[in-house]
Amino acid sequence: MRLRILLASDFYPPLIGGAEIQTQLLAEELAARDHEVLVATVWHDGLRASEKDGRVTVRRMKGLALRLPWAFADPTRRRYHPPFPDPAITFELLRMIREFRPDVVHASAWIGYSARLATALTRVPLVLSARDFGYACPVRTLQRRGVVCSGPGLEKCLRNSTVKYGAPKAVVAVSGVLGLRRWLLRGVFQIHVPSSYVEGIERRDLLRSDDDRMIAVIPDMIRLSEPGASPTLDPERLLARLPDRPFILFVGALQPHKGIGPLLSAYGRLLSPPPLVVVGTTWPDSPTSWPSGVTVLTNVPNRIVQEIWPRSMFGIAPSLVPETFGGVVVEAMRAGRPIISSSLGGPLDTVEHGRTGFLVPPGDVDGLRRSMQTLIDDASLRERMGLLARERVERFFSTDAVVPEYEAFYRNVVAASRNGRQHP
Secondary structure (H helix, E strand, C coil), rough: CCEEEEEEEEECCCCCCHHHHHHHHHHHHHCCCCCCEEEEEEECCCCCCCCEEEEEEEEEECCCCCHHHHECCCCCEEEEECCCCCCCHHHHEEEHHHCCCCCCEEEEEHHHHHHCCCCCCCCCCCCECCCCCCCCCCCCCCCCCCEEECCCCHHHHHHHHHHHCCCCHHHHHHHHHHHHHHHHHHHCCEEEEHHHHHHHHHHCCCCCCCCCCCCCCCCECCCCCCCCCCCCCCHHHHHCCCCCCCCCCEEEECHHHCCCHHHHHHHCCCCCCCCCEECCCCCCCCCCCCCEEEEEEEEECCCHHHHHHHHEEEEEEECCCCCCCHHHHHHHHCCCCCCEECCCEEEHHCCCCCCCCCCCCCCCHHHHHHHHHHHHHHHHHHHHHHHHHHHHHHHHHHHHHHHHHHHHHHHHHHHHHHHCCCCC
16 A cells, blocks of 8 residues: 655754654655655755655745744754644645645654644644654653653743743743643544653653553664765765774763763773764753863764764763663664663663663763773673674664554554544
8 A cells, every 4th residue: 555644843854863864764765665755844044945855855844933033943043843833834734735635644743733733624644753752841851850750740841941941932832732732632643652661651741541542652763774975075074083993982962961971970980991982963051171082073964973883882872861762772783883871761672781782870970980891891792782782773673674664553544544533
């Protein structure tokens, strides 16, 4: 059964991030399997309103709310869809749906609010992906005062959001997320999550206790081999900045919640430490100075990051907040490298402690130090773990393993929708 799928996502490459990569991968792999795919995303400065990305058509939309950069943009110049339907984006989605006639609309992040209204007016089934915790958490990270939040509540969400956004934006975010939760869900046919951890959180924070709606757990995916870097890039210039001896590798946003602080503290306590390479995107709260032995590469395209992984000894992903999946973890494993990750969130599904890497409690500096020192001191252990990691990726997280799960997911939704059922 050939499908017509409209993927709606807040962000899409060339913007850098895990959710962006997953949306692009899904679009490309579905198109390669002869499905028709249209991607709808938020417009950003310097990008075309419409373009072909291989066999995938990408359309970027200018919303009304997004024309207020003081309200829905940040210092990195990303434009965020608000947590409510944007009239202009809803109109554009309506137009796309009527022209493209999709069998299903699959939305990720807050663009789901506009997709909810557009699909209600066209009776096309809508599925939502929870690639962060933003459908019930206004700050999206599930973090409150340095720990995992116990669930949404008006007063604590306002306080927490004010710290991150400031009072005016906090009121908007909390009003949208908490006020529209039930409305959003009434228009959603099914929910997709990338890990069992997220399934538990969504059942706790998003669904009513009497809502028996099935949540589909489909992991994020990765290609076993990546295409070469774009000819417009100069990978050799970036790769030449890497240390000339084996190094530890961190990849991710250079922000406190990614565990940069505990990582640097643990690194400073290592005996005869190898170099540490930090690859990531910069943000207003990124460190402005780094200790000796640390090489920092910023805003590196993902295809070049994939050339860096095989040159590393092992990876480290010490996030202080739960990752919905943890794409960096699987990138390391695909390259045949063990990974040290926080024992929280999606990595609980991907990392086999003691076999493919180590799981360490978030913020446990001594645990990070011990795990890193173990891998530094034992090359044969690194090799064994790396081989097992690669095998695990091939079996469970490759595109060949994951895309058929999406195809079955969409077909079940389409069939149930055509039979007049509210949800499978």
